[in-house]
Amino acid sequence: MKELIIDATVENIGKVTEFVDGQLELFHCPIKAQMQIDIAIDELFGNIAHYAYNPDVGSATVRVEVTENPLAVAVTFIDHGIPYDPLTSKEPDTSLSAEERQIGGLGIYMVKKSMDEISYEYREGKNILKIKKNI
Numbered sequence: 001m002k003e004l005i006i007d008a009t010v011e012n013i014g015k016v017t018e019f020v021d022g023q024l025e026l027f028h029c030p031i032k033a034q035m036q037i038d039i040a041i042d043e044l045f046g047n048i049a050h051y052a053y054n055p056d057v058g059s060a061t062v063r064v065e066v067t068e069n070p071l072a073v074a075v076t077f078i079d080h081g082i083p084y085d086p087l088t089s090k091e092p093d094t095s096l097s098a099e100e101r102q103i104g105g106l107g108i109y110m111v112k113k114s115m116d117e118i119s120y121e122y123r124e125g126k127n128i129l130k131i132k133k134n135i
Contacts, residue, residue, distance in 0.1 A: 001065045005059055017041050037075065037133055044108075051084065073135060
């Protein structure tokens with residue numbers, strides 16, 4: 001397991017993505033899976049940066065665990081911000097046009113659809129969101 005502790009700012013999304021991608025490259029992760037994980041990082045870390053500590057800035061921990069047999073990667077996002085479970089948000093009505101749809105919810109919807117597992121818990125004053133992708 002590798003871990004990165006970093007300020008939860010939009011400017012650090014790229015650093016988090018580089019950190020995770022560095023681990024994925026060690027295991028020759030297929031580009032499609034890597035792109036799906038990168039999109040999830042953008043959405044999930046971006047949400048932490050925008051909402052967890054607003055208007056202040058706090059830290060976030062990003063953990064990457066790669067397992068073999070079967071090959072899979074788990075990325076865990078931990079922050080001490082406002083408790084929020086994104087998995088309880090109402091799913092967007094994708095049958096509507098973009099103009100008809102309410103704003104919000106599409107990013108987490110895409111993460112749910114592209115990952116093999118996603119879980120959330122609030123424990124000991126921390127939001128803990130974990131995604132897993134089988135490779």
